[in-house]
Amino acid sequence: MFWNQFSSEKLEELEGIILSTLRTPYTTFHVPVELKSGSEEIWTISLNSESKKTPLVLIHGFAAGIGFWCRNLDELSKDRPVYAIDLLGPWLIQRGRSDIAAKFEDIIEDNSVFPNYVYHCNAQNPTGERAAYSMIWGYGWSKNPMLLRIDKLKKDIPLSLIFGSNTWMDISIGEKIKDLRPDCSVDIKIIDDTGHHLYSEKPDVFNDIVVTACHLHDKTSDVNENEIGENYS
Known part of the structure; x- marks a missing residue:
């Protein structure tokens, strides 16, 4: 057709x-x-x-x-x-x-x-x-490319990178980003037996990783807000 x-x-x-x-x-x-x-x-x-x-x-x-x-x-x-x-x-x-x-x-x-x-x-x-x-x-x-400027990102911003083990993408990029941000939070997750569309191949695993990353951001935001409040109290 x-x-x-x-x-x-x-x-x-x-x-x-x-x-x-x-x-x-x-x-x-x-x-x-x-x-x-x-x-x-x-x-x-x-x-x-x-x-x-x-x-x-x-x-x-x-x-x-x-x-x-x-x-x-x-x-x-x-x-x-x-x-x-x-x-x-x-x-x-x-x-x-x-x-x-x-x-x-x-x-x-x-x-x-x-x-x-x-x-x-x-x-x-x-x-x-x-x-x-x-x-x-x-x-x-x-x-x-973000890789050329990822080191300019604020250090207090945590990064979570998710790859499928069988993806066509270069997953070594994750370790390169980690090396460029030595004093920062860079979490690399590789989901086994998935390709590029890992969000649909293993949605439960993908969802759990994303939710965990969001909770990490929430905690970081709460800490920053508390610090701002203490500085102005």
């Missing part, structure tokens, strides 16, 4: 099927942004937005959408606000999508939902993807 036409109605329908697996109430909305190319809108989902804790923002990878977080949103939003945004654009379309459906087949019975969802996410006019495009050149090459 060859698709050649984007349908916003079809994308909304497919996304609705995927998000219907969530147990937590959620809200979807557009956020207006100003880019050099003009005004755009970023499609966003929010959960537990009433919480006063530091929000968690999820940004998906190439050729995906907010629906890809369906295994993670419930757990991650239990005690804090969670937002996920769409980075869209036709240039992100990937030919090989057969393995995507398999990662969600236990919660989405219809194996055509995710491949179709991926297509309609990427067949529309670009929105947030324009911002991503301005930061990279070619395929996956950073215009201004």
